[in-house]
Amino acid sequence: MTDQIAIGVDVGGSHITSAAVNLRTFEILQNSSFSAKINNKASKEIIMQDWCIAINKTIESASLQNRATIGFAIPGPFNYKTGVALFEGDNDKYESLYNVSIPQELPKFINSEQVDLRFLNDATAFGVGVSTQGKAKNCKKVIVVTLGTGFGSAFINNGVPQVNSDDVPKDGCLWDKPYKSGISDDYFSTRWCIERYYEITSKRVKGVKEIAEANTEESRAVFNEFGSNMAEFMIPFVKKFQAEIIVMGGNISKASDLFLPMLKSELQKAGLQTAFEISPLLEDAAIIGSAKLFVPDFWNLVKNELPEL
Template sequence: MKLIGVDIGGSHISAAQVILENRHAEIANFHEADVDTYGNVESIISAWSEVIQRAKGDLIDVKIGIAMPGPYDYENGVSLIKDQGKMAALYKLSVKNLLAESLAVSPCQISFTNDAEAFLSGESYAGAGKEFQNSIGITLGTGLGSAIKVQEVVKDAKLWTAPFRDGIAEDYIGTGWFKNQAQNKYSLHISGAKDLLAEGFDPQISSELFTEFGRALGEFLFPYLIRLHAEGVILGGKISLAGDYYLPATKSYLETMGYPVPINVSELGEQSALIGACLPFVDK
């Protein structure tokens, strides 16, 4: 049995052959493309199938694991995404059956996994989360992705809507917060956290924003770490790459609260979801 890992987002898809053995993973024949998911059913499925087929190559006996953002009926591969514009044409359709037909494989050869679960599963199998039995996975970017792992079970935590301070978690932890805080506090227009590291950007403002963000992350994580008896946190997403600038504040807050834990940045990067999406076939 050969495994094909697929990671689908709102405007992008990547796919590759995945080789798993003894908590080690290798990626081969990697392909990716941007996809206009505002289009019709045929154009979306065709674009996705083309990339998956390129990764699949001449392989015949394959299992295809797909990491997909929610809301989704993952077991049946049915899209429940309807209010985001992207993928709207696929609402309530069996994407599993549509892809199976397009790729000329059986629907039972395709498995869907929540993208946050796939990230944490991949990192727990072969990356930054290998040492933890209980852990929290957080992806930091335009949105806030989250998953929890308790022993061998990984589940989407849906913490982006969790009540936090004067709003919800995603108001304070993600790209939107950096943009809003830079505008409201310093009258600066930025596109995201990466702008704070640009040459010529005021290092004092950059330091203040990162420190404030890092504290908020620690404050957000603390009750969930306690509740889950978590041994560590795994961070992914674009903002995780700037961890050196805000994680000291996160760790300092957790130490002050009496619950210091390792916070590891993803070792597998974008490959983690490809690997995690294939693990349901291995577990079975």
């Protein structure tokens, strides 16, 4: 039975969550999910030890001490083919892991005799997960966006992330594509919401939740602008990919009722009848998506498509 179980790990900036996934049903095993807080400014050894606090608890809960197959949903920059981390000072996280081979270093801290590690971009893993379990599983072409500290995305065709296809942007991602005076990540992230709210109100807040809870004309203006901007940016990509549904996740998506009406309206004006889902799966989707790397048929489809940055 254990050969039908893989561990999925969602690596965040401040915490990590690990869980065991049944590869036949894509359900998370009961009592196998564990989280640990992470200081992403710590040394390489401390970070890896802390990652394995959660991972080793999952291994014990699922009796995987003999062999553990572990898929990681991890943000970039990262070489997903080789497992070498490429975080630098500009990323403001995990700098001590720069140029570190995770497959070479991490198994030293893992309580299993045989360890196999595979890696997927965190937004892509979320996309694979929601295409496996969510409303999108009945759709062929899915665009997934994660809205939080950064702007993550994935283009999914028949459950498989697209990286080099002609109908998707370069590397199958959106965060680095030009928009207005910068790139899209500058506009579809928590920091944009905070700065725009400050520009309008001269009030400094810590996060999007505070802006949403303000429920003022100014706060509504921020979300309307966010939705309008997102529509303007997304429409060409939605048209080219012919997406049936856009699935959203991340902290900003929790305020979707404040920006989604504007986004939908603008897409409809452009002649698009794209469906939307705010995924209830949250980090579970990334865990399911990363564990799926150990389904042989799926792995054979994606292993040569993994981005190296």
